[in-house]
Amino acid sequence: MSEKIKAEKRTEFGKGAARRIRREDKVPAVVYGHGNEPIHLTLPGHDTMMALKHGGANALLELEIDGQTQLALTKQVQIDPIKRHLEHVDFVAVRRGEKVTVDVPIHLVGEAARETLVVTENATVQLEAEATHIPETIEVDIEGAEVGTQIHASDLNLPSGSTLLTDPETLVVNVTQQVSAEALEAELEEAEAEAGIEREEHEEPAGGEAPAEAAADGEAASEE
Missing domain, CATH: 2.40.240.10 (Ribosomal Protein L25; Chain P)
Structure with missing residues (x-):
């Protein structure tokens, strides 16, 4: 409108x-x-x-x-x-009734299954539509989507009168396994190792011994 x-x-x-x-x-x-x-x-x-x-x-x-x-x-x-x-x-x-080529944003609705990660691989798709009937967005329902769910351009529900110009095999939404903090840390360490980056290790005194300064302060306090 x-x-x-x-x-x-x-x-x-x-x-x-x-x-x-x-x-x-x-x-x-x-x-x-x-x-x-x-x-x-x-x-x-x-x-x-x-x-x-x-x-x-x-x-x-x-x-x-x-x-x-x-x-x-x-x-x-x-x-x-x-x-x-x-x-x-x-x-x-x-002009009214004229067909135009437009890029229309993808809009996700619903929530995928727990412990999943929803990745929008392509944020828009290209359509041909009448100038006066261009959809504001293309809705993609991901309610309850499980790991491994893939939605391609050919799976989209297009408004009447619209024609898909994007390659039908284009991956639009990909639902993968959510990565834990531990797995992310392991991937980071592996990447750092491959890049030759060494982390600084903060070693604590062996046997739970107090630092020298703290020990000296303790002795001074006992003499007072």
């Missing part, structure tokens, strides 16, 4: 112009696609951030540009690593 955002065409470019746009709580953006020249836009910061959060990795926005509506699929989002605000968004223009 698309979210409506009112956009403004921009004529200023460069880092200075982008900084001025962000100071006004707006976001510079570009729409590519369909053989047209890129459309450079300014979007409202808060509304755009919320729309992207709601839509997920493949958020579909309905951009209102000069009184006309353009469906735009999110392709790349740049976020400030410190302030966490939007810096720039790239979109690709799409």
